[in-house]
Amino acid sequence: MAQEEGQPTISEITCQEVAQWASAYLDGHVEDERKRQITAHLTGCAGCETYVKQIAMVRDVVALLPNTVEEPSDPHRLRQAFARVRRCSIKEELQ
Amino acid sequence: MNADAIPVTESFSHRMVTSWKPELTQSDVVANEEIVLLARLRQGEEGAFDELVMRHHSALIRMAMGHVADREVAEEVVQDTWLAVIEGLGRFERRSSLRTWVFGIMIHKAKDRGVREKRHLPFSSCVSVDDSDEAVDPSRFHQSGEWTGHWALPPQPWDDQTPEKLLASQQAVNAMNQAIETLPRTLRDVLILRDVEGVDAKEVCENLKITETNLYVRLHRARERVRRAVETYLEGQQSVV
Numbered sequence: 001m002a003q004e005e006g007q008p009t010i011s012e013i014t015c016q017e018v019a020q021w022a023s024a025y026l027d028g029h030v031e032d033e034r035k036r037q038i039t040a041h042l043t044g045c046a047g048c049e050t051y052v053k054q055i056a057m058v059r060d061v062v063a064l065l066p067n068t069v070e071e072p073s074d075p076h077r078l079r080q081a082f083a084r085v086r087r088c089s090i091k092e093e094l095q
Numbered sequence: 096m097n098a099d100a101i102p103v104t105e106s107f108s109h110r111m112v113t114s115w116k117p118e119l120t121q122s123d124v125v126a127n128e129e130i131v132l133l134a135r136l137r138q139g140e141e142g143a144f145d146e147l148v149m150r151h152h153s154a155l156i157r158m159a160m161g162h163v164a165d166r167e168v169a170e171e172v173v174q175d176t177w178l179a180v181i182e183g184l185g186r187f188e189r190r191s192s193l194r195t196w197v198f199g200i201m202i203h204k205a206k207d208r209g210v211r212e213k214r215h216l217p218f219s220s221c222v223s224v225d226d227s228d229e230a231v232d233p234s235r236f237h238q239s240g241e242w243t244g245h246w247a248l249p250p251q252p253w254d255d256q257t258p259e260k261l262l263a264s265q266q267a268v269n270a271m272n273q274a275i276e277t278l279p280r281t282l283r284d285v286l287i288l289r290d291v292e293g294v295d296a297k298e299v300c301e302n303l304k305i306t307e308t309n310l311y312v313r314l315h316r317a318r319e320r321v322r323r324a325v326e327t328y329l330e331g332q333q334s335v336v
Contacts (some may be wrong), residue, residue, distance in 0.1 A: 014244030019231045023315035029296060029307065047249030051231075054250055055315070058271075058322045061258045062290040065271055070153040072177065073170045078148065079141060082181045086139030089185045 013037040018048045022055045125293070129193045136184055148177060151194065154292050155201050161280035162205035164212045172208050176201040195298040198288065202302060230316045253329060267328050274324035278317055285310055286317035 018041050024030050025038050042049050072078055135143035155176060159169035179200050187196060235248040261267045275286060284303055288294045289310070294302070300310050 014236070015246045015249075016229075016231070016233070016236045016244040020229070020315070023318055024311040027296065027311070029311060045246075047246035050250050050252045054253060054322050054325070055318050057253070057256070057258060057261075058318045058325065059290055061261055061271065062275070062286065062318075062321060063293060064258065064262055065268060065275075065291075066262070067153055067157075067272070070156045072148060072152060073174055075148070078174070078177050078181070079144070081178055082144045083139070083141065085181050085184070086137075089137075090139055 013041050015041075015045060015048050015051075018042070018045070019051055022052050023059070026052065026056050026059065125194075126192065133187070133189070133193055144181075147180075147193075147197075151197055151292070154287055155198070157276075157291075158198070158284055158287050159201060159205045161283050162202075162209040168208060168212065169205075172205045173201060175204055179204070191301060192294075192298060194292065194294060195302055198292075198294070199302050202284075230312070230319045250326065253325070256329070261325065264328075267325060270324040270328040271321050274321045275317075278320060282313050282317040282320070285313045286321075289314055290318070 018025075018038055021030060021034065021038060025035065030038065042052060132143055132147060136147065152173065155173045156166075156169055159172045160166065163169050163172060176197065180197055183196075183200070187193070191199070235246065237243050237245055237247045261271075275283065278286065285299060285305075288299045288302060289296065296307060296310060299305075300307055303310075305313075
């Protein structure tokens with residue numbers, strides 16, 4: 001832990017609170033005062049800086065995870081339905 | 096990613112100040128793409144419909160799986176969703192994004208089906224999640240004394256890890272996918288919509304009928320579980336070396 005005595009900004013908010021707010025903080029969804037407290041805490045606490053960076057990495061990696069590409073069980077039926085409904089709609093619009 | 100989001104590579108203490116210039120946010124780009132796609136759909140372009148299906152089908156299946164008994168039923172729910180989308184396209188008024196509308200239809204259908212099949216829901220879907228629970232294991236923090244609430248067992252830095260390195264490891268990918276698949280439904284829904292699909296926070300709240308506070312509590316719990324999975328994987332790697 002990187003806390004040092006005489007750094008009141010860190011004790012304004014605990015590591016547990018920073019960890020709790022990490023996602024909202026990263027996504028820019030915390031109030032200004034809370035944001036200031038967390039930012040100040042992060043400058044002096046290696047544990048929290050590491051934690052927030054790890055949550056940020058998870059957020060970014062999850063979007064890139066390779067997944068099995070799924071396909072509809074009956075794509076032919078969907079295409080047929082799409083063609084039928086759109087044909088009717090376009091006809092209605094023209095009338 | 097949210098426009099205000101803080102990227103992983105940014106240093107918290109030594110942020111570089113760059114001159115601000117107006118740029119399209121990711122949600123602007125998505126919105127523009129949707130307008131074009133919607134116009135093509137309304138013109139009856141089959142390729143546009145295939146594109147829409149390709150874009151969202153996998154995530155729809157993953158989310159539907161959390162609501163219903165098995166894969167077969169999830170596929171039926173999503174197939175019904177696409178049919179409803181086709182029928183409703185003409186009436187879609189763009190009060191939400193096309194994506195939010197499609198996911199909304201699926202959630203409605205999946206919930207409806209899930210209620211009818213309540214007894215057969217997989218165990219992970221039924222685990223209740225209390226939003227007041229702690230996301231991070233409380234035992235990792237000092238419980239008493241001068242340092243109450245501060246790290247007792249701080250996370251170890253993932254020094255040489257980058258998103259690319261993690262994604263290159265099949266074991267790491269499996270660990271993360273496994274963590275996501277076993278999330279309780281309420282956590283999986285927010286993670287898939289927000290982080291996998293990149294849906295705006297407000298739209299996720301609208302879709303799931305939850306408050307923004309609930310969203311971030313759930314999202315963080317979900318991200319923390321995936322983070323733990325990575326941590327456990329990396330600890331395993333170290334003990335092998």
